[in-house]
Amino acid sequence: MAKRGDIVIDIEKCKGCEVCLAACPNDVLAIGSEVNKKGYRYVVKVNSDCIGCANCAVVCPDAVITVYREKK
Amino acid sequence: MSENLITPENLVYKKTKSMTDRILHYCPGCGHGTAHRMLAEAIDELGIQGETVGVAPVGCSVLAYYYFDVDMQEAAHGRAPAVATGIKRVFPEKYVFTYQGDGDLAAIGTAETIHACNRGENILVVFINNGIYGMTGGQMAPTTLEGMKSSTSPRGRDVKSMGSPLKITELIAQLPGTYFVTRQSVHTPANVRKTKRALKKALEYQKLNKGTCFVEIVSNCPSGWKMTPVQSNKWMEENMFPFYPLGDIKVPEK
Numbered sequence: 001m002a003k004r005g006d007i008v009i010d011i012e013k014c015k016g017c018e019v020c021l022a023a024c025p026n027d028v029l030a031i032g033s034e035v036n037k038k039g040y041r042y043v044v045k046v047n048s049d050c051i052g053c054a055n056c057a058v059v060c061p062d063a064v065i066t067v068y069r070e071k072k
Numbered sequence: 073m074s075e076n077l078i079t080p081e082n083l084v085y086k087k088t089k090s091m092t093d094r095i096l097h098y099c100p101g102c103g104h105g106t107a108h109r110m111l112a113e114a115i116d117e118l119g120i121q122g123e124t125v126g127v128a129p130v131g132c133s134v135l136a137y138y139y140f141d142v143d144m145q146e147a148a149h150g151r152a153p154a155v156a157t158g159i160k161r162v163f164p165e166k167y168v169f170t171y172q173g174d175g176d177l178a179a180i181g182t183a184e185t186i187h188a189c190n191r192g193e194n195i196l197v198v199f200i201n202n203g204i205y206g207m208t209g210g211q212m213a214p215t216t217l218e219g220m221k222s223s224t225s226p227r228g229r230d231v232k233s234m235g236s237p238l239k240i241t242e243l244i245a246q247l248p249g250t251y252f253v254t255r256q257s258v259h260t261p262a263n264v265r266k267t268k269r270a271l272k273k274a275l276e277y278q279k280l281n282k283g284t285c286f287v288e289i290v291s292n293c294p295s296g297w298k299m300t301p302v303q304s305n306k307w308m309e310e311n312m313f314p315f316y317p318l319g320d321i322k323v324p325e326k
Contacts, residue, residue, distance in 0.1 A: 006078055018300070068077045
């Protein structure tokens, strides 16, 4: 079984560009309906299928995402 | 099952320390942010944050000095390689890089770029090619593709009157002063990782004093191309890469 992961999204930095959505293999991310202080609809986590591959964080132009993955 | 995974020992990826916490001013989806971060990660992986001096250009990335937590110097438009030459000659032990866009490097700064590379200055030139002048409103750049629409070529670039797109990276690779010349992109996770490896290699080569390292990063400009970021990445794959193929152009002889 794939290792489980989790992400933390820095919503104030997110510009809702959706580049991370295309990079996620498990469709964990989606654009939410709320806006941040800059007026962008930011990215949110919609399920718990994250495997901690860090693809979203690697392609994010604004370094919004921090990725965690279980050790064992 | 619901144990908390967000603990320091489970951390696999976070923003690197050579990048400041400032919010980037770039448009949503712009490749500049990713390119900045990869250069910062390469600097951190080599542990040379304190020994690196960057030269910022004029263009979209004019504020690069806000985002890199290393010593930075702003240059006049197009003159970054000349400024970097001076810095490197005064501080030969420092790692010196310039970060320039296509309008800066391939238009107004062509002379400085070509001569710095021809002299084989031991600097790293990072060249972001998005085929357009993004900052000033999407005008045609030397690297704009044939038939590509911009605000100053509204019917598409006509090569008869406007000339052909300039492959400056191939031109630079001809010069004996260059040591490592490559073209990368930052639109998919795999390409981003490759770009970081290329930048890291280029910084390592700087220690050998063998000549200029030149890394082109083909990037998108969602605002200038008038597309969404995801569309612009797709457009880039379909239109930019056939003309600007990715890969190493000049690699050091073994």
